[in-house]
Amino acid sequence: MRWRGRRGSANVEDRRGRGGFGRMAGGGMRIPVGRGGVGGLGFIAVVLVVSMLLGVNPLALLEGLDGGPQPPGQTRTTEAQDELSQFASVVLADTEDTWNRIFERMGEDYPEPTLVLFSGAVASACGSASSAVGPFYCGGDQRLYLDLDFFSELRRRFEAPGDFAQAYVIAHEVGHHVQNVLGILGRYQEVRRGLSESDANALSVRVELQADCFAGVWAHDTQQKGLLEEGDIDEALNAAAQIGDDAIQERTRGYVVPDSFNHGTSEQRARWFRTGLEQGSLDACDTFEAERL
Template sequence: MRWQDMERSQNVEDRRGRSLGRIPVGGKPGILVLLVVLVAGYYGVDLTGLLGGGVSQAPTSLQQRAPQASGDDSLAEFTKVVLKQTEDLWQHFFRGLGRNYEPPRLVLYSGTTETACGYGQAAMGPFYCPADRKLYIDLSFYNDMQSKLGGGGDFALGYVVAHEVGHHVQNLVGTAEQVRNLQARLDQRGANQVSVLMELQADCYAGVWGHSVARSGRLEGGDLEEALRTATAIGDDRLQRRSQGRVVPDSFTHGTSEQRYSWFKRGFDTGNPAQCNTFDSLR
């Protein structure tokens, strides 16, 4: 994607290099409570199987991270450009509905950071916290994604950012709340199925962002393939096979590789969020 000359979003908080040395809570119970809140209240791309960490590990003492890699600033700039693109895009669609789009804030952090959903950790991958309407990204995930998925590229990072913004849109229009209410009445298996529909919708919204980039003439050869390869690589079936050697469909929360691929593609091809009707299968 040709982005260097494009406008950056101003809705950015840069907390990099300010990792919390120690989680300031007393004793294990406090940590456990915080982690439970986090698991229940945030929406990520779920790269935990890929990154090898996860929210179940209590972070008692975290080392200060090494100085930023040199590529980090370019990634940060690119992330701000993508955020600005999503602001313009969603402002356009919200205006069409007679509404005003309130953009999320992006927090760039390194290591660990405080959020209204609990403590964010790099190992969780990028996530959105509905309680404070912020996107949290530790850019180191991108290196993991590149080395472990055998790919990456700027458009793959854009897909991840646009997916998290998709969760913000779901939060604004009330989808997230409806989903939570529905999940409260379902068993675990049913709740997981609804979670998949929500994630696939966010993938489709990310595709709508991709469509807008294509229409502005800024796509480069291989960009779409990068995003589709990423969508495929982070399917639940693929990640489970990778981390535990087998696939348990009832435990899927984000969708299979095939589903993630096709919903991103649908958003990309149509450029229309109304086509991202993953919940229609429930009617």
């Protein structure tokens, strides 16, 4: 992706090195890599959901994972991380351009989200979180939270290298913000309260796949501007596939449990990203009415 020398976003809050577990604030819910304060990438998100259902501290479940929570403030701000922060800022600015333009065409304002960079742990309006939860979006404060060390996990653990794979992750979380602005997340939170666990998971899959599609809408716009390089789309599609529920469960436990899927399969995630990429419209991303996910 051609990002160097381009505008960075003014909506970036750098909390790296501060650490920061705090008390739960009012409103919102934690959304790991793709869930309702919503966040997105898969197995770790499943751990958090299970922990909330069982009343268990999610950090206790995550401590046993490779690359689990780090003590606050342990990650140093390196030159490489500073370059990643500049990259993230440029990607966020690019999403701002895309969604401001789309909302303007709809006759509405787009309230731009803030990207919070942190290391180790962070407090948000959706609660406190370790970096082990991965990137997440909190609707309570309209912020995206990202520990830049996750990008090395994306490359190493999820086998999804490349700068456009990283851009896809940010665009997915921005997709949750778009859902929040449109009122989709609020309706999802209301409906899921009355659902069984399996039905709530199925509804969550539709939320996550729509965020993937919205990420594809952004990629469509970026492609139209001539900012993509050879291999970028393949990087994003690979990332979407590598964080599918089936791929993560197969990798972590050796078998899959379809009823527990809450983000979508590898095939679904890649296909809905491609749908947004190819059609470039919000209408193409109505996963709630789609008969085939």
